[in-house]
Amino acid sequence: MKAYLPFIVAGLASGSVYAIAAMGLVVTYKTSGVFNFAHGAVGMAATFVFYSLRAHGGLPTWLAAGIAVLLVGPAIGVVIDRLLLRRLEGAPSSTYVVVSLGLLIATQSLFLVLYGPAPRRVEPFLPQSTFRLPGVNVGWDQVILVVIAAASGVGLALFFRTRFGTLTRAVVDDRPLAELSRVNAGGVTTASWVIGCAFAALSGILLSPLLGLDAVRLTLLVLYSFGAAAVGRLVSLPLTYAGALAIGVAAQLATKFVVGHQSLAGLPSSLPFIVLFAVLVFSPKGKFAELTRTDQRSGRTGAVAAGRFPARLIVALALLAAVLPGRLSSGRLLTATAVAAFVLVFSSLGLLVGMSRQVSLCHVVFVALGATTLARLLDAGVPYLAALLLAGLIMVPVGALVAIPAIRLSGLFLALATFGFGVLAQNLLYPTKAGFGGQAILTIRRPAIFGLSLRGDKAFFVFVVVLVLAGVVAVEVVRVTRLGRVLRGLADSPTAMQSLGVNPLVPRVLVFCFTGFLAAVAGGLLGTLTLSVNAQTFDFFQSLVWVAALVTAGPLSLGGAVLAAVLLVWVPAVFDSARVVQWQPFAFGLAAIFLSQARNGLVGLLRRPDFAALAARHQWRRGSVRLAERLEAQRLSARPAAREVTDGAA
Amino acid sequence: MARLEVRGLRAGYGRTEVLRGVDLAVPEGATVVLLGPNGAGKTTLLRALAGLVPATAGDIVLGGEVLGRLPAHRRARRGVCLIPEGRGIFRRLTVRENLMVQADAGGLRAAVEQAAALFPILGQRLDQPAGTLSGGQQQMLALARAFLTGAPVILADELSMGLAPVVVDDIFAALGALRREGRSLLLVEQYVERAVAVADYVYILGKGRIVFAGEPAECTSGAVFARYLEGAA
Numbered sequence: 001m002k003a004y005l006p007f008i009v010a011g012l013a014s015g016s017v018y019a020i021a022a023m024g025l026v027v028t029y030k031t032s033g034v035f036n037f038a039h040g041a042v043g044m045a046a047t048f049v050f051y052s053l054r055a056h057g058g059l060p061t062w063l064a065a066g067i068a069v070l071l072v073g074p075a076i077g078v079v080i081d082r083l084l085l086r087r088l089e090g091a092p093s094s095t096y097v098v099v100s101l102g103l104l105i106a107t108q109s110l111f112l113v114l115y116g117p118a119p120r121r122v123e124p125f126l127p128q129s130t131f132r133l134p135g136v137n138v139g140w141d142q143v144i145l146v147v148i149a150a151a152s153g154v155g156l157a158l159f160f161r162t163r164f165g166t167l168t169r170a171v172v173d174d175r176p177l178a179e180l181s182r183v184n185a186g187g188v189t190t191a192s193w194v195i196g197c198a199f200a201a202l203s204g205i206l207l208s209p210l211l212g213l214d215a216v217r218l219t220l221l222v223l224y225s226f227g228a229a230a231v232g233r234l235v236s237l238p239l240t241y242a243g244a245l246a247i248g249v250a251a252q253l254a255t256k257f258v259v260g261h262q263s264l265a266g267l268p269s270s271l272p273f274i275v276l277f278a279v280l281v282f283s284p285k286g287k288f289a290e291l292t293r294t295d296q297r298s299g300r301t302g303a304v305a306a307g308r309f310p311a312r313l314i315v316a317l318a319l320l321a322a323v324l325p326g327r328l329s330s331g332r333l334l335t336a337t338a339v340a341a342f343v344l345v346f347s348s349l350g351l352l353v354g355m356s357r358q359v360s361l362c363h364v365v366f367v368a369l370g371a372t373t374l375a376r377l378l379d380a381g382v383p384y385l386a387a388l389l390l391a392g393l394i395m396v397p398v399g400a401l402v403a404i405p406a407i408r409l410s411g412l413f414l415a416l417a418t419f420g421f422g423v424l425a426q427n428l429l430y431p432t433k434a435g436f437g438g439q440a441i442l443t444i445r446r447p448a449i450f451g452l453s454l455r456g457d458k459a460f461f462v463f464v465v466v467l468v469l470a471g472v473v474a475v476e477v478v479r480v481t482r483l484g485r486v487l488r489g490l491a492d493s494p495t496a497m498q499s500l501g502v503n504p505l506v507p508r509v510l511v512f513c514f515t516g517f518l519a520a521v522a523g524g525l526l527g528t529l530t531l532s533v534n535a536q537t538f539d540f541f542q543s544l545v546w547v548a549a550l551v552t553a554g555p556l557s558l559g560g561a562v563l564a565a566v567l568l569v570w571v572p573a574v575f576d577s578a579r580v581v582q583w584q585p586f587a588f589g590l591a592a593i594f595l596s597q598a599r600n601g602l603v604g605l606l607r608r609p610d611f612a613a614l615a616a617r618h619q620w621r622r623g624s625v626r627l628a629e630r631l632e633a634q635r636l637s638a639r640p641a642a643r644e645v646t647d648g649a650a
Numbered sequence: 651m652a653r654l655e656v657r658g659l660r661a662g663y664g665r666t667e668v669l670r671g672v673d674l675a676v677p678e679g680a681t682v683v684l685l686g687p688n689g690a691g692k693t694t695l696l697r698a699l700a701g702l703v704p705a706t707a708g709d710i711v712l713g714g715e716v717l718g719r720l721p722a723h724r725r726a727r728r729g730v731c732l733i734p735e736g737r738g739i740f741r742r743l744t745v746r747e748n749l750m751v752q753a754d755a756g757g758l759r760a761a762v763e764q765a766a767a768l769f770p771i772l773g774q775r776l777d778q779p780a781g782t783l784s785g786g787q788q789q790m791l792a793l794a795r796a797f798l799t800g801a802p803v804i805l806a807d808e809l810s811m812g813l814a815p816v817v818v819d820d821i822f823a824a825l826g827a828l829r830r831e832g833r834s835l836l837l838v839e840q841y842v843e844r845a846v847a848v849a850d851y852v853y854i855l856g857k858g859r860i861v862f863a864g865e866p867a868e869c870t871s872g873a874v875f876a877r878y879l880e881g882a883a
Contacts, residue, residue, distance in 0.1 A: 179702070
């Protein structure tokens with residue numbers, strides 16, 4: 001027992017910091033109904049301000065911390081609430097997920113660009129001395145962390161017992177009714193964001209001496225609080241606090257146990273995400289009820305109209321692919337091959353994010369494991385085409401595994417579960433034999449098929465294009481046939497679909513399996529293209545960037561998938577500048593925030609500018625409402641009979 | 651002078667216009683009943699008056715003050731109290747917490763006493779989640795708001811919907827009490843005869859426009875009213 005005491009003490013201290021972050025997250029969620037994926041990014045941003053004020057501005061620590069926690073954090077909260085979220089009111093929860101993800105990506109990449117990736121040391125500001133309890137040395141800094149967290153928890157608990165606490169719950173319960181009851185609902189929501197972001201800032205600052213000033217790690221460590229928040233079902237402060245302490249202690253104890261087990265090295269840091277995934281997947285159905293209120297009346301359920309089979313676009317892409325090998329330099333041809341493979345990645349992701357309105361944040365796992373499985377199978381002597389097919393098929397059960405939360409959970413909670421799964425896969429699956437194993441890099445040789453060598457870039461390009469086109473045609477066929485209609489119907493109203501005799505389980509599992517298959521094949525092709533794969537290329541954060549890129553480009557159509565692939569792969573290759581590469585995630589994050597409400601991203605705007613709908617949704621500006629009316633009047637006068645888009649789903 | 655006056659009000663949801671120029675007045679201390687077939691825009695009118703649906707044109711004048719684009723909570727503070735369709739309560743809050751939201755800061759004790767005096771059953775269920783009350787009790791809790799806030803203008807949307815007849819009697823008795831306090835009432839009701847019996851003035855809304863306005867006596871004999879009762883207005 002004695003040997004464990006130091007770990008328990010350290011765990012209580014780190015758990016306390018997570019508790020502060022997690023309670024901030026829960027406060028915001030339970031009082032505004034919006035889960036802030038960017039919680040860690042807010043804490044990180046405030047910590048950078050703290051650092052700058054202290055190290056460069058010469059302010060005393062208490063003043064710098066005070067400014068960061070009491071002014072910067074809250075200011076960020078006000079901006080998020082007033083500028084980003086106010087205009088979303090009544091939108092489906094997947095829209096909120098996309099916006100806060102966009103914010104996470106944009107903020108993190110902004111600070112990476114501004115401050116560079118190298119971590120900076122933060123001078124410790126808590127006392128470093130220790131005292132002796134029976135059996136263990138305890139640092140005063142650890143005591144202070146525990147006290148701050150406990151005091152914050154008690155303070156919040158008391159705060160929610162006041163009249164203001166009741167008002168916040170009233171606003172969450174029924175916002176219009178709260179307004180009818182003279183409550184300034186907007187003000188209450190803003191206050192909840194102010195509190196939540198102040199807590200994020202506090203946790204970031206307290207973590208900074210332990211971690212150094214590092215945009216990526218600070219963001220991620222606050223993400224550890226997701227697991228604790230899940231323990232509290234995102235609404236209970238006491239459970240969240242207890243969960244954070246338990247996770248902190250368990251993670252510290254795990255570091256002791258995994259010493260000497262190379263393959264388990266990722267376990268301690270994965271614990272919060274194991275908890276997150278397990279709580280979401282195994283808790284009884286209905287425990288996680290969404291607080292976001294979708295406004296059915298204004299038709300903002302995110303229902304998706306049926307598209308047509310894009311035969312012309314597919315033919316055009318095939319023709320383009322036919323002329324490209326003769327026109328492009330060999331370097332550019334490699335880029336074009338990567339674009340083609342990414343079209344398949346995005347096309348399969350679009351089935352989930354676009355058509356089914358299920359934000360899946362672990363797409364990179366399928367791609368990565370597809371590539372590694374292909375490498376392993378080739379090493380085992382399996383012929384290339386069979387290996388590629390097998391790599392895809394092996395991902396089918398993984399897709400089914402991810403589909404479990406998709407069956408049980410909606411919108412936000414599916415996004416959280418897949419997020420947790422993505423991190424877990426990177427920490428625990430990548431290092432195993434099925435993944436990258438101990439090796440940093442796996443090599444894949446380009447094959448010869450039916451006696452034709454694909455070593456040459458041109459031949460390989462043609463090979464990839466043929467497979468990608470086959471995959472894309474399959475996706476488009478799904479889109480316009482029964483499975484697609486059922487999935488669109490489920491996105492709109494699961495109850496209605498069940499009343500038509502549709503079992504929601506089957507189509508949801510099918511679409512995840514299909515998506516997993518295609519993504520794994522695309523991953524195999526990408527690995528074959530670059531001749532090697534490493535774990536860095538397939539960082540879980542890529543999943544988030546892909547979702548942002550797809551939402552930016554247009555998640556509902558093949559055109560969007562093509563545009564997303566071009567934006568992600570072709571643009572940085574052509575401009576060949578570090579700047580473009582650095583700013584790219586920032587641009588995707590920002591664009592996803594502002595295009596989350598557009599019908600089909602950039603492609604939708606380019607194809608049929610629906611400014612009227614866009615302006616009508618941005619009702620916070622009076623002018624735009626009038627503009628919307630004018631445009632609408634023009635539209636109606638131009639077209640005598642507006643045709644209703646009907647989709648006989650069943 | 652009218653307590654609440656509406657001139658040329660237009661409003662709707664997104665692309666569909668529901669109200670197409672509504673004129674209406676609620677005199678001081680009067681009970682005005684608004685009738686009309688389903689889809690005529692009755693609920694939308696009340697929601698637009700309360701500020702839940704933005705008006706695209708027209709004026710809403712409350713006691714001489716133009717409300718313009720005032721948000722819902724500001725209108726409520728100026729004395730417009732809408733009891734919405736369905737159950738106007740916070741289901742996940744207890745009865746006491748519901749009253750706390752309605753009462754002024756620091757006025758919880760007085761509010762609880764007042765509510766318990768009006769509806770004794772509420773006084774016995776203070777710590778029960780409001781969503782677990784019976785339909786009639788929920789509607790009483792919703793009505794308690796009108797009493798507690800002292801709002802001079804009460805807009806009530808189908809208070810009697812889905813309630814047992816005996817409970818409907820209680821609801822109408824409560825409305826009578828509000829009226830005796832000198833409040834101005836605008837009622838949307840489906841119990842046409844009962845509503846008309848308490849009305850000082852009757853409006854009939856059809857397809858987003860006022861198609862009839864007059865005294866209860868003239869409307870029960872009038873041709874428009876007959877047509878409305880046949881469902882054709």
